[in-house]
Amino acid sequence: MRRTARLLTGTALAVAAAGLAGAPAYGGSTGSLEVFPSTVVPGTDVTVNTAACGTETATGDASAVGAGTFMLAPSxxxxxxxxxxxxxxxxxxxxxxxxxxxxxxxxxxxxLIVTLTSTRDQIQPRGHVNTGVGGALGPDPVQTAAGVAALAVAAAGGTWLLHRRARGDGI
Incomplete structure (x- = not known):
């Protein structure tokens, strides 16, 4: 048991040390281009930033979406x-x-994800939804009462049958 614990502890320390050795000295992410907002509709302005270039200027290419090239400057x-x-x-x-x-x-x-509908200005639904089913107290109180009575009879019958079976009388 101790040998397994030492092996797992040693492996965990080795993985942690390898992860720290590859981390950048200043704590920022250096491997990606951040796109904000990442989901847009056509005609929207998009901001991109990266820590990979440091204090250098960079050339951006958005020709895949049809926007052409743009410059990235140190901020x-x-x-x-x-x-x-x-x-x-x-x-x-x-x-x-x-x-x-x-x-x-x-x-x-x-x-960058381009959609035809904006996620920022969505209208939230309000009020009653007409599904054609009705509520708990539906439009016809007679049908509601009949349904409640049928459920009560079924519950009473099920209870009676379970009670007889528990006593050993059979069904």
């Missing part, structure tokens, strides 16, 4: 390069890859 936020582009009104729904190339040759990507 006031440490280790980030930020840029913007506009999704053309003619863009079709789908997922598009947005690419940024740093001055040192490094390339990062992010996904």
């Amino acid at each position: 006031a936020h440490e280790h980030d390069a930020i840029g913007q582009f506009r999704v053309p009104p003619s863009a079709q729904p789908g997922t598009y890859e947005i690419v940024a190339k740093c001055g040192g040759g490094r390339q990062v990507t992010g996904d």
